[in-house]
Amino acid sequence: MPQPKVFSLIDKAIHDYNMLPDGARLLIGASGGKDSTLLVEYFAARLRRFSSAAPFSVTPLYVQSDFAPPFNAELKTLFTAWGTPLEQINVDVLARVKSGKKMNCWWCSTQRRGALLNYALEHGYTHLVLGHHLDDILETLLMNMLEKATLSTMPPVLQYDNYPLKVIRPLCYLPVSAIQAYAEEQGWQRVVCTCSYQDNSGRKAARRRLSLLTGDDDAVKMRLFRSLQHVQSQYLP
16 A cells, blocks of 8 residues: 655655664654644654664654643554654743743743753754644744844754754645645544643744745745755845
């Protein structure tokens, strides 16, 4: 049986960016959402291809905050059935908010990302795997251009300067529409953040702008992504 198209696009990203060297120890940031769940299923399926010892290992990790609901029990059981049981750590995000500062999505994301990074370093992982997809990368590009006046975004591979750890984003070729369709086919429960501290208006505005710019055409989004690989600096200020 041929593998799903979403798997093939992940294969291509991993090949193009050399994301999976032999001996890699992967820590997947598992949120319970469709993006990280797809990553766990993909790498679990890839592990099953090996009849003997696989040349890499995979661990999904959930960062439980002090106000988020527990990880979905059915999904946790599914991870175990795939051969990639979920691990969990607890982080008191609210307790870390500095006096006079407001809790928001950026702060929560930063604290959970930091917890993933620290866990990866403390336990000897070589790669931190994040579920950012094509739309996330392009939205970040627009946010940085329009709000920070910088031409930058989330790269498919990022090697930290001060840590022996790489961040990889194997969903970089996948538009959100393809992931949503696949998640619906699999019957995965939709997970949406409903906390009372939401303040991600910048991300929502970038999403609207990306939709207007591309007409929600996935091929156009991919061409926009490809333009970042073909920068002609002589024609820039």
